[in-house]
Amino acid sequence: MxxxxxxxxxxxxxxxxxxxxxxxxxxxxxxxxxxxxxxxxxxxxxxxxxxxxxxxxxxxxxxxxxxxxxxxxxxxxxxxxxxxxxxxxxxxxxxxxxxxxxxxxxxxxxxxxxxxxxxxxxxxxxxxxxxxxxxxxxxxxxxxxxATENFYLFLKNLKYRQLNSALSTLGLRDRSRELWKHRTEFGIATTKDLVAYLRALSAEFSDLFDREQQKLxxxxxxxxxxxxxxxxxxxxxxxxxxxxxxxxxxxxxxxxxxxxxxxxxxxxxxxxxxxxxxxxxxxxxxxxxxxxxxxxxxxx
Amino acid sequence: MRVSDEGHCRQCLEVSADASMDEITQAYHRLKRIYQDDLAPFSAPSMDEFSEEARGEVLNQIETAYRELCGILATTQPQAHPAPPPTLNASLPVDGAALRKIREAEGLTLDFIAAQTHVRQEYLQAFEEERFADLPHAAVNVRGFLSAYVAEMGLPVDAIVRGYMARYQQWQARQRK
Missing domain, CATH: 3.40.50.300 (P-loop containing nucleotide triphosphate hydrolases)
Known part of the structure; x- marks a missing residue:
């Protein structure tokens, strides 16, 4: 089915x-x-x-x-x-x-x-x-x-949702929030940077997020x-x-x-x-x- | 991102693995048209993703991918000459034969359009064959019927009807002489 x-x-x-x-x-x-x-x-x-x-x-x-x-x-x-x-x-x-x-x-x-x-x-x-x-x-x-603006936002939020669910599964949610809060200290400007940082931090996260992304x-x-x-x-x-x-x-x-x-x-x-x-x-x-x-x- | 091999280049230009050089060239010009215009209807300037920087990067990728593909395909398809891209605007003004082609491509029959628009099938046929003498005598009717026909096919009424009516009026002028 x-x-x-x-x-x-x-x-x-x-x-x-x-x-x-x-x-x-x-x-x-x-x-x-x-x-x-x-x-x-x-x-x-x-x-x-x-x-x-x-x-x-x-x-x-x-x-x-x-x-x-x-x-x-x-x-x-x-x-x-x-x-x-x-x-x-x-x-x-x-x-x-x-x-x-x-x-x-x-x-x-x-x-x-x-x-x-x-x-x-x-x-x-x-x-x-x-x-x-x-x-x-x-x-x-x-x-x-x-319509196009809301459409992009919908797709963008789908990606955020995948990111958050991967973080929650691995118990990295709070860590990620902290990173974002103090992002300038870590040289993070965009979500893309944050993801790159997290990937380097945890191979497990990297794998899981890749698998999540394949679902979209x-x-x-x-x-x-x-x-x-x-x-x-x-x-x-x-x-x-x-x-x-x-x-x-x-x-x-x-x-x-x-x-x-x-x-x-x-x-x-x-x-x-x-x-x-x-x-x-x-x-x-x-x-x-x-x-x-x-x-x-x-x-x- | 560096576009390195043929597969990547094709992906970047959004064409299939068997697309010909002509198709690749068309795709290249279409993408350039899309990404050069920051006021394009698909754009969402409020979002960071659509920044000038991001668009510039995409345009660079498109340019690189196209150049590389030209290089790769020049060796395998030496006979290929990139054709100028057909744009939707370039096909205007649309004449009767073009209207017929579009109608047939859409899978619409004349009697279907006649039923939808309440314009007699003979007139619709005369429009397509540009037999101006067989159209209604009053220009206002010609314009009205044609507009209904063009609108039914979802085409831009103003531009097409203007071009068509210009040819019709030239014909009328010749008749008067």
Missing amino acids: HIWAVGGGKGGTGKSLVANGLGTHLAERGFKVILVDTDFGGPNQHTYCGIRKPSTSLVQFFEDRKPLDEILLKTKIDGLRLIPGNFNSQNTDCLTVTQKQKLFRHIKNLQADHVILDLGAGTQYDTLDTFLLADVQVAVVAPDAL KTHVVLNQVREYRQTEVGVAVTSAVNKFFHIPATYAGHIRYDKDLWQHFGQDTPVIHQGVSFNMRQDLEKITESILKAQAMEVG
Whole structure:
């Protein structure tokens, strides 16, 4: 089974759209797919699936201890099922670490070919951790300065998260804080210097951090393309992620903006299906194929 | 970082192991265009990673990698001549044949575009074949229909329609004589 995570930092760039499009296309390819709405603060994957009033939700998993199998909902697309997000609960966005860990343990045991996690916006720890947990990491960006800035921050924070978890595992967290606090004394100016210092300090840290970093490889998707020339932003952002943030990134493709998309929400049909928003469908298919191809190449 | 061998150079220029000299040259010019412009839409000037220094270093790496690749490939592919890079702007103004090519590359059929834009398929075909006589008589309709067609394909409407209409108006002027 492959776990996919769709993230990207800024809200409204199309993470849920991409998650849904990937799921739809994989299901149409004949795979068994489960979409999980892990946007705890703003779940809306059910609306993309055309389910107006989901009969189950993650609340039943968290509060009533129901197994995930029992809260799986069928969608109108063969092979595509949904675990709806967290609503009608008093604590929608403050799940404990234990609760989240339990959720991921159970997600790994789901019976499916592909499980797609639709992440929330922002760079909270649990969002970052979920992204890092996935085998297929998809990051969505839009061609404007707001989205790109938040997108880089998201990726940068992923790296910090990896650094911190390596430090915590080895009990070097306090040591590292001290180093940073007195950094001028140690000739440290940037995080890069700090990492170099820590690497020299501990071979164990060096190995562990390398292993952590190998877990981060992202596929970049550019959404909301209104003009053809904007497609170059996707190539440029991917290049910058590789060159400035030293995170291996491949460009999966772009999705053209559909000015009529809003009209398809809130109905009883899946938003992305045959006949609706043809361009977008076509783009999402291309992106899915491109990611599958890149993943296959990496394995092979 | 010193770019030392062919693999590293290709990685730096973001091209595959089997990319030809032409493709490498295109990638080189594209990357230069990307990293030279600090106001480029992909840039995040608020972040240290995008400092002028960092961009300068990347530009140096790109330059070195390209020079080295040229040297390596000159011995293995002596016939290769770097071609000038096609830029998106250079392909404007877009004529009917180019519109058709783009449409076909996007996998869009004329009847699909006709259904989406409510412009008759005969007109769309006339646009692509630049058969100006078969277009609607009023220039305002020609402009409106063309804009709808160009917008449907997600292309820059203003630039393309301006160029196209200039050719259309020249044709009109010739008709009047």
